[in-house]
Amino acid sequence: MQMMSIASGSSGNCIYIGSEETHILIDAGIAAKRIESGLNDIGLKLEDIHALFVTHEHSDHIAGLGVLSRRHGIPVYTARETITELKKMKTLGAVPPEVYHDVQADEEVQVGDLTVHPFAISHDAARPLAYRVSCGEKSVGVVTDLGYYSDYIVENMKGMQAVLLESNHDINMLQTGPYPYYLKRRIMGDHGHLSNESAGRLLCEVLHDQMKYIMLGHLSKENNYDELAYETVRLEITMGDTPYQGSDFPIAVARRDTPSALLTI
Ligand SMILES: [Zn+2]
Ligand SMILES: [Zn+2]
Numbered sequence: 001m002q003m004m005s006i007a008s009g010s011s012g013n014c015i016y017i018g019s020e021e022t023h024i025l026i027d028a029g030i031a032a033k034r035i036e037s038g039l040n041d042i043g044l045k046l047e048d049i050h051a052l053f054v055t056h057e058h059s060d061h062i063a064g065l066g067v068l069s070r071r072h073g074i075p076v077y078t079a080r081e082t083i084t085e086l087k088k089m090k091t092l093g094a095v096p097p098e099v100y101h102d103v104q105a106d107e108e109v110q111v112g113d114l115t116v117h118p119f120a121i122s123h124d125a126a127r128p129l130a131y132r133v134s135c136g137e138k139s140v141g142v143v144t145d146l147g148y149y150s151d152y153i154v155e156n157m158k159g160m161q162a163v164l165l166e167s168n169h170d171i172n173m174l175q176t177g178p179y180p181y182y183l184k185r186r187i188m189g190d191h192g193h194l195s196n197e198s199a200g201r202l203l204c205e206v207l208h209d210q211m212k213y214i215m216l217g218h219l220s221k222e223n224n225y226d227e228l229a230y231e232t233v234r235l236e237i238t239m240g241d242t243p244y245q246g247s248d249f250p251i252a253v254a255r256r257d258t259p260s261a262l263l264t265i
Contacts, residue, residue, distance in 0.1 A: 001138045003162055003263045006030070006038030008144075008217035009256030012060050014038070015142050015164055015217075019135045022112030024051045025074075026131055026142040029060040032067035038259040046072045051111045053103075053118075054078035055145060056125035057085040066092040069099040077101045077109060077116070079127035105129060119156040121146040124191040132156060138265055141165075144218040147190040149202045157206040161265040164254060165203065167216035167233060168193035169223035177223050193218065196229045200236020207237070207244055213263045217254040226253040 006014040012030035016023070016039065023044060028035060036046050052074050055061050065086070068074045070093065078086070080102040086092060087100075103109050105120040105127075113136075118129040123145045130143040130153075141157055144166035157163065174184055174195075187193050194202070199216060216229050230253055234246025254260050 001133075001135045001140060001265050002042075003140045003164070003265075004038070004042060005164060005215060005217060005254035005260040006035055007256060007259070008164065008254035009219050010060055010168075010221055011256050012063060013144065013218060014064070016042070016044075017114070017133045017140060017142075018044075019113050022050055022114045023048050024053060024111055024114060024116070024133070025049055026053050027055055027061040028052055028064035028068050029062060030064055032064045032071070035064055035068070041259055042262050046074070049074050052076050053116060053131055054082060054086075055130065055142070056123060056128035057082050057089070058125060058145070059091070061145075062086065062092065066095055069095050073099075075099055075101055077103050079103060079105070079118075079129055081127035082125070085126045103129070117156070119153070121153065122148060122190055124186065130156070132160065140265065146194055147192040149194070149198065154202070154205045157202075159208065159210075160206070161210055162213040162215070162263050163206075163211075164215040164217045165199050166194040166218040167196045167199040167224070167229040167253075168218050169195050169220045170228050170232065171195050171197065173228075174220075174223040179222065187220075187223075193220070196224065196232035197236060199229075200233040201240065203233065203237060204240035204242050207242055207249070211249055212265050214249050214251045215254045215260060215263070216251065219253065219256070221256065229253055
């Protein structure tokens with residue numbers, strides 16, 4: 001299995017996951033041209049993509065959806081409630097209704113040799129989902145845009161060999177930063193975004209010897225920066241109640257403007 005972040009951050013998200021024969025995207029929150037160019041870097045084209053799974057209807061997750069579905073005929077999988085929201089959006093252009101396929105939390109979908117397992121997250125959207133994607137014994141996850149994590153989230157993330165996890169903001173930068181009060185409350189709230197500290201603590205609950213790669217993603221442009229997210233998460237792992245040190249796992253920060261390395265597990 002392989003995974004690559006094509007873009008990750010408050011300005012747009014698109015993650016590639018694939019096996020030898022099946023290729024999918026999680027979210028399409030950047031222009032189709034940028035998605036295509038990211039795929040070209042690993043020898044793929046948009047025509048090779050079998051399905052697009054959408055986490056939720058915020059624009060940083062769907063901006064390229066119109067072109068991908070209309071021009072390239074890529075089927076779109078997401079929650080029924082999210083489809084209802086997407087159909088109301090004029091910015092997407094005319095999307096043929098038959099491209100949409102609804103999925104439900106805790107119900108697996110098979111796409112080629114990939115098994116996609118959606119699970120519910122808490123965020124200010126109609127029916128936000130995170131995804132675990134498995135191929136045989138291997139599995140990876142994309143878990144972003146969640147206000148907090150519960151035992152349910154932890155259970156759904158156990159045993160993954162690679163994960164792209166939200167590490168959205170530094171709490172101090174957010175609190176002292178320029179955002180208006182209501183926005184600070186929204187981001188820190190139960191339906192907002194995961195802080196660096198929370199990401200580190202969540203990782204402590206799901207780390208295991210077979211975890212090969214951790215990618216921190218969906219970083220806020222204003223309230224975080226790469227080194228801070230990286231160091232905070234590493235420290236949480238080292239200080240956490242686990243046998244591990246932060247240095248035991250390769251941790252990368254997914255960039256907003258350039259694709260990550262292609263991870264192979
Ligand atoms: Zn969102
Ligand atoms: Zn987002």
